[in-house]
Amino acid sequence: MFEKILIANRGEIACRIIKTARKKGIKTVAVYSRADASARHVRLADEAYEIGAAEAADSYLNGSKIIAIARKSGASAIHPGYGFLSENEEFAKACEEAEIRFIGPTADAISLMGLKDQAKKAMEEAGVPVVPGYDGDDQDAVFLSDKADEIGYPLLIKAVAGGGGKGMRLVENRSQFSSALSSAKREAKAAFGNDRVLLEKYIRRARHIEVQIFADMVGNAVYLHERDCSLQRRHQKIIEEAPAPDLSDDMRFEIGETATRAAKAIKYRGAGTIEFIVDVENGLKDAPFYFMEMNTRLQVEHPVTEMITGLDLVEWQLRVAAGERLPLKQDDIKLNGHAFEARLYAEDPGNNFLPQTGTLHHFTCPAPDLNFRLDSGIDQGDEISIYYDPMIAKLVVWGQNRSEALRHMRQVIKNTAIAGVKTNLEFLYHVFMNKAFSVADFDTGFIEKHRAELTRRFDEMPVPVLVLAALSELMPHMEGKDVWDWSDGWQLNHSLKVNLTFTANNKSHEVGVTYLKDGFEISVSDRPYKVKLLKKEQDDFSILIDGRKISGKVIMQKQDFTVFCDGKVAYLHHYIPGADKQNDQATSGTVVTPMPGKVSNILVADGADVEEGEPLVILEAMKMEHTIKAPRKGIVCFNDLTLEMQVSDGEVLFRIAESDDDG
Ligand code: MV4
Numbered sequence: 182m183f184e185k186i187l188i189a190n191r192g193e194i195a196c197r198i199i200k201t202a203r204k205k206g207i208k209t210v211a212v213y214s215r216a217d218a219s220a221r222h223v224r225l226a227d228e229a230y231e232i233g234a235a236e237a238a239d240s241y242l243n244g245s246k247i248i249a250i251a252r253k254s255g256a257s258a259i260h261p262g263y264g265f266l267s268e269n270e271e272f273a274k275a276c277e278e279a280e281i282r283f284i285g286p287t288a289d290a291i292s293l294m295g296l297k298d299q300a301k302k303a304m305e306e307a308g309v310p311v312v313p314g315y316d317g318d319d320q321d322a323v324f325l326s327d328k329a330d331e332i333g334y335p336l337l338i339k340a341v342a343g344g345g346g347k348g349m350r351l352v353e354n355r356s357q358f359s360s361a362l363s364s365a366k367r368e369a370k371a372a373f374g375n376d377r378v379l380l381e382k383y384i385r386r387a388r389h390i391e392v393q394i395f396a397d398m399v400g401n402a403v404y405l406h407e408r409d410c411s412l413q414r415r416h417q418k419i420i421e422e423a424p425a426p427d428l429s430d431d432m433r434f435e436i437g438e439t440a441t442r443a444a445k446a447i448k449y450r451g452a453g454t455i456e457f458i459v460d461v462e463n464g465l466k467d468a469p470f471y472f473m474e475m476n477t478r479l480q481v482e483h484p485v486t487e488m489i490t491g492l493d494l495v496e497w498q499l500r501v502a503a504g505e506r507l508p509l510k511q512d513d514i515k516l517n518g519h520a521f522e523a524r525l526y527a528e529d530p531g532n533n534f535l536p537q538t539g540t541l542h543h544f545t546c547p548a549p550d551l552n553f554r555l556d557s558g559i560d561q562g563d564e565i566s567i568y569y570d571p572m573i574a575k576l577v578v579w580g581q582n583r584s585e586a587l588r589h590m591r592q593v594i595k596n597t598a599i600a601g602v603k604t605n606l607e608f609l610y611h612v613f614m615n616k617a618f619s620v621a622d623f624d625t626g627f628i629e630k631h632r633a634e635l636t637r638r639f640d641e642m643p644v645p646v647l648v649l650a651a652l653s654e655l656m657p658h659m660e661g662k663d664v665w666d667w668s669d670g671w672q673l674n675h676s677l678k679v680n681l682t683f684t685a686n687n688k689s690h691e692v693g694v695t696y697l698k699d700g701f702e703i704s705v706s707d708r709p710y711k712v713k714l715l716k717k718e719q720d721d722f723s724i725l726i727d728g729r730k731i732s733g734k735v736i737m738q739k740q741d742f743t744v745f746c747d748g749k750v751a752y753l754h755h756y757i758p759g760a761d762k763q764n765d766q767a768t769s770g771t772v773v774t775p776m777p778g779k780v781s782n783i784l785v786a787d788g789a790d791v792e793e794g795e796p797l798v799i800l801e802a803m804k805m806e807h808t809i810k811a812p813r814k815g816i817v818c819f820n821d822l823t824l825e826m827q828v829s830d831g832e833v834l835f836r837i838a839e840s841d842d843d844g
Contacts, residue, residue: 187250189260296375339380342372342377387411391476392407393483419612484522524575544560544561712724788816791814795810
């Protein structure tokens with residue numbers, strides 16, 4: 182076994198690898214970019230070396246620098262994690278040439294699986310079913326169009342070098358084919374420098390089921406059962422589970438054996454995943470499945486496999502890379518219970534999932550135990566930057582069966598609180614509460630189909646959220662004081678009533694709090710509620726609202742409140758006239774950029790009379806489009822805003838002046 186390994190990655194996966202290395206008595210070397218000098222993986226490792234600027238191209242993708250550090254530090258192997266250099270055949274080759282073991286497959290295996298047409302051919306030869314289509318060398322447009330007619334419609338054009346849906350086009354009928362072909366080729370050329378494509382029959386209703394395989398260097402291969410990763414949004418996985426719900430034992434066996442056969446056929450070594458697309462047009466029972474692609478790395482969602490098998494996949498990687506045989510035979514690999522993984526992202530589901538950046542002022546979740554595991558690369562107080570993936574953590578639960586695991590996940594999400602950046606926490610809660618999802622009635626179209634209800638924002642801000650926020654604001658003034666004996670400045674005109682204004686999503690909410698001898702009368706939108714405080718422990722409240730028990734958590738960061746209550750997450754701002762520059766700007770009609778980006782479109786003319794909510798500017802930020810709307814009715818003034826202009830965070834985009842008829 183290795184004495185010391187280098188981890189060529191960051192975030193949660195670097196921390197995950199360090200954990201197993203420590204368990205095995207292996208010393209760890211971290212590398213980090215200048216943005217990550219105090220990151221969690223650096224804090225956890227035995228040694229750490231800076232490798233360059235924040236941009237991945239200057240740091241985590243700098244293979245030769247990383248190899249040089251491995252040599253200098255005496256690490257005899259490099260674990261690439263996932264992403265970055267993990268599926269880079271040149272890097273795998275360079276490691277072996279430097280006599281440092283690449284903890285992963287051979288460069289040849291990475292290369293073979295890197296192109297879809299090659300991979301498909303290799304799989305076909307191994308007797309693995311592949312989606313019917315054309316994956317030959319002839320790329321002539323007329324020839325391909327004839328092939329398309331043979332395959333029939335709908336069909337997919339896929340770039341052979343593609344990934345993540347890039348260079349992929351759905352063609353519904355022959356008249357769409359030639360323009361879809363040229364646009365797929367154009368996109369593929371730009372993204373991968375390779376415009377070759379293949380054609381496939383399109384599977385309308387699909388489940389994404391992938392099999393975890395492992396192989397050693399002496400030809401043994403096993404499968405560690407499957408994961409269902411059908412819940413994706415724009416090819417980004419959100420929730421994964423193991424085993425795949427409702428898969429019959431026969432089909433589990435067949436798909437597992439098929440994956441093992443694939444691994445053996447290409448003389449694979451280490452951890453790998455064979456992705457299958459399962460055609461569920463006629464249900465899952467006896468559904469046909471087809472090879473889609475192979476991932477030649479450890480995957481983000483490996484923990485669900487660990488939960489149901491009780492195995493440590495990173496340990497297996499280390500052992501296989503060190504030349505050991507596979508630790509278990511196929512028959513000794515168990516499948517016990519059910520596991521879910523939910524990926525917690527710093528993104529705003531209420532705003533087209535726009536990635537969020539900022540300081541994680543608060544991050545708490547239940548204590549890990551047999552049923553709950555937290556894989557995180559970030560601690561409270563850390564920064565989420567624009568440079569890397571916005572994934573904050575993975576919440577992983579285990580239960581005896583799927584419904585028990587579901588219940589655990591709902592509890593975990595309800596008891597997780599993050600403040601400082603917006604997250605998809607509430608979105609995840611909606612998925613785990615969804616009726617169809619609860620009975621495993623889903624396919625890869627689930628998120629899109631249920632998008633509206635999964636991303637719904639509060640049309641009306643829930644009363645408990647506002648009550649909790651108001652109490653949280655006022656409590657510090659009250660603690661240790663007699664209810665009739667306050668002299669703080671917040672007490673207006675010596676009356677015992679305080680009025681607070683909270684804003685959220687450009688709406689304001691008035692909350693009036695009157696102190697009574699035995700509690701409060703709190704009015705929201707002029708409707709009074711009797712409120713009693715049962716318990717307050719730091720940020721956690723238990724209250725009665727008109728006799729109904731409500732529990733919640735409120736994180737205050739100056740005037741910004743994040744309220745967690747029954748799976749809901751609300752972001753409120755306590756508006757204090759005058760003391761509140763940003764808010765006054767908003768109400769005065771000045772709109773600033775939410776994040777750095779490029780102005781990709783200006784939708785109305787300078788000086789136009791616009792309505793509240795009218796889209797005015799499209800900002801392209803972090804590869805996504807973001808629509809900036811008018812915060813109120815008025816005359817728009819763009820000043821010197823121009824198309825293609827780069828704008829920095831907080832820069833003024835436009836102002837909305839009051840129109841004449843407003844007085
Ligand atoms: C498909 C397909 C239907 N039919 N291939 C999506 C990205 C790339 N990995 C392959 N993908 C698909 N390939 C055929 N022949 C549907 C998808 C697909 C998908 C697959 C798995 C999970 C989510 C998905 C979302 C949209 C499309």
